[in-house]
Each structure stands twice: as structure tokens, then as C-alpha cells.
Amino acid sequence: MEAATSSRIVPQLNINQNSASLRPRAKMTSFFLKTSKVAVALHSNSNDEKISIARGLSLSRPIQTKDLVGRTYSSSGVCTYPEGATESNSHTAEEKIGVMLLNLGGPDTLNDVQPFLYNLFADPDIIRLPRMFRFLQRPLAQLISVLRAPKSKEGYASIGGGSPLRKITDEQANAIKFALEAKEVPANVYVAMRYWHPFTEEAIHQIKRDRITRLVVLPLYPQYSISTTGSSVRVLRDMFRDDIFLSRLPVAIIQSWYQREGYIKSMADLIQKELQIFPDPKEAMIFFSAHGVPVSYVEDAGDPYKDQMEDCIFLIMQELKSRGVNNDHTLAFQSRVGPVQWLKPYTDEVLVELGQQGVKSLLAVPISFVSEHIETLEEIDMEYKELALESGIVNWGRVPALNCTPSFITDLADAVIEALPSAMAISTSDTTSEEAENDVVGYAVKLFFGSFLAFILLLSPKVISAFRTSIL
Numbered sequence: 001m002e003a004a005t006s007s008r009i010v011p012q013l014n015i016n017q018n019s020a021s022l023r024p025r026a027k028m029t030s031f032f033l034k035t036s037k038v039a040v041a042l043h044s045n046s047n048d049e050k051i052s053i054a055r056g057l058s059l060s061r062p063i064q065t066k067d068l069v070g071r072t073y074s075s076s077g078v079c080t081y082p083e084g085a086t087e088s089n090s091h092t093a094e095e096k097i098g099v100m101l102l103n104l105g106g107p108d109t110l111n112d113v114q115p116f117l118y119n120l121f122a123d124p125d126i127i128r129l130p131r132m133f134r135f136l137q138r139p140l141a142q143l144i145s146v147l148r149a150p151k152s153k154e155g156y157a158s159i160g161g162g163s164p165l166r167k168i169t170d171e172q173a174n175a176i177k178f179a180l181e182a183k184e185v186p187a188n189v190y191v192a193m194r195y196w197h198p199f200t201e202e203a204i205h206q207i208k209r210d211r212i213t214r215l216v217v218l219p220l221y222p223q224y225s226i227s228t229t230g231s232s233v234r235v236l237r238d239m240f241r242d243d244i245f246l247s248r249l250p251v252a253i254i255q256s257w258y259q260r261e262g263y264i265k266s267m268a269d270l271i272q273k274e275l276q277i278f279p280d281p282k283e284a285m286i287f288f289s290a291h292g293v294p295v296s297y298v299e300d301a302g303d304p305y306k307d308q309m310e311d312c313i314f315l316i317m318q319e320l321k322s323r324g325v326n327n328d329h330t331l332a333f334q335s336r337v338g339p340v341q342w343l344k345p346y347t348d349e350v351l352v353e354l355g356q357q358g359v360k361s362l363l364a365v366p367i368s369f370v371s372e373h374i375e376t377l378e379e380i381d382m383e384y385k386e387l388a389l390e391s392g393i394v395n396w397g398r399v400p401a402l403n404c405t406p407s408f409i410t411d412l413a414d415a416v417i418e419a420l421p422s423a424m425a426i427s428t429s430d431t432t433s434e435e436a437e438n439d440v441v442g443y444a445v446k447l448f449f450g451s452f453l454a455f456i457l458l459l460s461p462k463v464i465s466a467f468r469t470s471i472l
């Protein structure tokens with residue numbers, strides 16, 4: 001297997017990934033059902049230079065997929081049209097590109113912890129209740145959030161009284177904006193958090209106000225899980241379906257990008273650098289620690305998260321080997337919550353076992369998230385470090401999160417550019433947003449005159465007499 005340049009883009013918001021369908025290195029399909037005129041306008045835009053940057057990217061091993069209306073996509077995301085398809089020159093309006101970064105969100109202060117936890121546990125993609133028990137979701141969320149808040153607060157207190165996620169995600173958004181500008185693709189970048197401010201709804205509101213004409217949705221989770229990207233995309237799907245502007249907005253959703261060459265190389269760089277700090281770099285075990293999910297997600301709901309995680313680690317190790325780094329490595333899962341079975345092996349148990357087996361040097365690599373957060377700063381740096389040292393490990397190191405590492409940010413900007421041409425609108429109507437507004441006005445006018453006509457007819461002598469006859 002080799003790292004590809006490309007990311008995976010969903011054809012539909014409700015795509016149900018299964019691991020078998022995810023094995024191809026790079027999968028690019030369009031998001032929505034129908035060609036939008038703006039999508040076509042990309043090809044005829046007078047400002048062709050910018051667009052050609054997006055269109056010209058290609059991969060060494062292109063994989064082609066088709067969308068529901070028969071358009072073909074190369075794995076670089078470049079959209080080609082079936083023979084005979086015509087391109088319209090009618091739309092020359094200026095493109096306004098938006099990038100929406102999906103992230104989890106975290107409490108800004110200790111007072112935010114319980115409401116943040118409530119939002120998290122009220123998500124049916126986090127606590128998956130059988131349909132007939134869904135009415136219990138909110139009361140249960142209230143109960144669990146209140147019970148868990150004291151422990152969580154302790155954790156957040158120990159890392160400075162709140163989550164660093166908002167600040168770091170804002171910095172990443174700015175960095176991606178600059179990287180896109182440097183590649184001559186100016187864009188507005190929005191942060192859309194799932195469980196705390198700025199919420200997805202706030203980002204969507206701003207996108208509408210800014211009159212964005214093309215949107216790329218980029219989750220800040222390298223691997224797809226029902227509980228992370230899946231949950232945010234479900235929320236977006238509901239919003240897009242119910243909104244006239246959004247349903248006509250061409251959108252591309254990148255659903256996972258762990259296999260991108262830029263990401264794999266950036267992770268390998270960080271690991272290689274951190275290994276140098278050990279007294280004997282060759283001896284240190286590379287310990288990948290991923291955020292867990294309940295086993296039922298993978299086994300019953302078909303969450304591709306575990307497969308993607310293993311694939312991701314394979315690619316990073318392959319990259320390291322190509323650089324002559326041949327250290328042992330292992331993967332374990334951290335941060336389990338509640339009484340159900342989570343993905344195994346568990347990080348805390350493996351650390352103890354490794355210590356008992358005589359491993360002396362260990363480099364922890366957080367792998368499911370690209371910013372520092374409570375689980376790196378508190379769980380790994382404090383709890384797991386202490387446990388490892390108690391268990392006999394002598395030399396402990398931890399790879400920092402990617403945050404705004406330039407090679408990583410540049411790669412995300414490339415992912416956005418590659419996704420742009422495949423953006424499509426959900427709407428099956430050919431009307432533009434302006435026409436859609438006219439539609440609304442037209443509908444109101446028809447309603448008014450229709451009612452007026454009905455009123456006159458009802459008062460006409462014939463109708464009145466017919467009415468009298470039928471009543472009497």
C-alpha cells in the first residue's frame with residue numbers, strides 16, 4: 001500500500017460507509033445529486049487561472065468513480081462530463097468559496113463543562129439508543145452529564161480551566177485560509193463545532209450571510225467515525241435539506257483524509273523528530289494511542305474507524321521504514337466512557353503490559369485528532385505517563401499534535417482545492433438562488449390573487465344561491 005495524495009469525498013450526506021468499500025486508497029465522488037449551474041460556471045468562469053489550479057491537480061494512480069448522474073471523477077477530484085454534455089456560459093458571477101472545518105468543540109470555561117457534556121451525550125450518534133427508547137435521549141444526557149461533570153471538570157481544570165480546541169481550530173482556520181490564498185484560491189474558512197461554540201448552526205448562518213457560492217466541508221478528523229464526522233454530517237444534511245439557499249449551494253464533503261501523503265509525511269516527520277530525544281532512538285517503541293469507540297459501532301453499525309486507523313498506522317510506519325526508521329510499534333485505544341465494551345486493546349492496560357515485558361522507552365503518538373486537547377494534555381501527558389513510569393518504562397516521550405504544522409496545513413489546503421470541482425447542490429431544480437427568491441415572491445403573489453379570486457367567486461350571486469339551496 002502506498003500513500004495517495006487524495007481524500008475521500010462523499011456522494012451523499014447520508015452515506016453509510018462500510019469497511020470493504022473504503023479500502024481503495026483514494027475515493028472521490030460528488031456530494032449531491034444534480035449539477036448546479038455554478039458548478040458548470042467553474043469551467044466558463046472568466047477567472048480561469050484560479051480554477052485551473054484546482055482542475056489541474058492529478059495523482060500518479062488515479063481512481064475513477066461515478067456519481068449518481070453519471071459524471072466521472074478522477075481520484076484527484078476533477079470532474080469530467082459524459083460525452084455530449086454541454087457547458088453553459090450563462091453564469092459569470094464571481095465565485096465565493098467557503099471552507100467549513102468540522103470539529104468537536106470543547107468547553108471554554110469550567111462552567112461550560114456540564115452543558116457541553118449534555119450536548120455530547122444528547123447526540124444520538126454518541127449514545128445510540130434503539131429507536132423505541134429515543135425519547136430517553138435527553139433525560140439520559142442530562143443525567144450522565146451531571147454525573148460526569150465533576151470528573152471532567154477536574155480534567156479541564158488541570159489543563160488551564162478549559163479546552164484549547166477553539167483557539168487551535170481558529171488558528172488552523174486562519175492558516176488554511178492563508179495557504180489557500182498562497183495557492184491563489186481565496187476562500188472564507190468557517191469553524192463548525194458539534195458540541196460547543198461556534199456551533200455548526202453559527203457557521204451555517206455566517207456562510208449564508210456571506211453568500212458563499214461553493215463550499216468544501218473538511219472534518220478535522222483524519223479517520224471517519226459515525227461518532228465524529230458522521231455526526232456532524234448528519235446535522236448538516238438536515239440543515240441543507242430544509243433550507244432553500246443551502247439546498248442549492250454546491251458542496252463537497254471530504255469524509256476522511258488519513259491516507260493523504262502530506263498528512264502521513266507530516267506525522268512521520270513529528271515521530272522521527274521526537275525519537276531523536278531518546279537516549280537510544282532505535283530502542284523506543286512507537287505507541288499509537290487512538291480515541292476509542294464502542295465495539296458495537298464497528299461490529300454492528302459498520303463504522304470504518306478501526307479499519308481506517310489500522311490503515312493509517314500502516315502508512316505512517318511504511319513512510320518511516322522508507323526513511324530507515326524500523327522501530328517496533330503498537331496501537332491501543334484510549335478514553336473509554338461508560339460500561340460498554342470499547343475497541344481493544346485499552347491504552348492503560350497495554351502500558352502496564354509493556355512495562356512488565358521490559359520495554360524501557362516509549363513514544364506516545366496521539367493519532368485520531370490533529371489538535372492538542374484534553375486527552376493529549378491530561379490523559380496522555382499526565383495519567384498515562386504516570387502509569388507508564390510506575391509500570392517500569394523509564395524513558396517517556398509524546399509526539400505533539402499537528403496543530404498548525406506548515407506541511408500539514410498546506411496539505412489540507414490541497415485537499416480543499418482538489419475537492420472544489422466535485423461540489424454539487426442537493427437540489428434537483430435548475431433554479432439559481434435568485435430565481436428561488438423570485439419563486440417565493442411569485443408564490444406569494446399567486447396566493448394573494450388566488451385568494452382574491454376565490455373570495456369574489458364565493459360572493460357571486462350564483463354561488464350564493466347554490467350555497468343557499470344546498471343548505472336549505
Ligand SMILES: C=CC1=C(C)c2cc3[nH]c(cc4nc(cc5[nH]c(cc1n2)c(C)c5CCC(=O)O)C(CCC(=O)O)=C4C)c(C)c3C=C
Pocket residue numbers: 104105106107117120125126127148151152163164165221225227228291292293294337368369372373374375
Ligand atoms: C476521533 C476522535 C474522537 C472520537 C472517535 C470520539 C468518540 C467519543 N467520545 C466520547 C465521549 C467524550 N469525548 C470527550 C472529549 C473529546 N472527544 C474527542 C474526540 C473523539 N471522541 C476530543 C478531541 C475530545 C476533547 C475535547 C476537548 O475539550 O478538548 C468527552 C469530554 C471529556 C471527558 O469528559 O472525558 C467525552 C465524555 C464518546 C462516548 C465517543 C464515542 C461514542
Ligand SMILES: [Fe+2]
Pocket residue numbers: 291335
Ligand atoms: Fe470523545
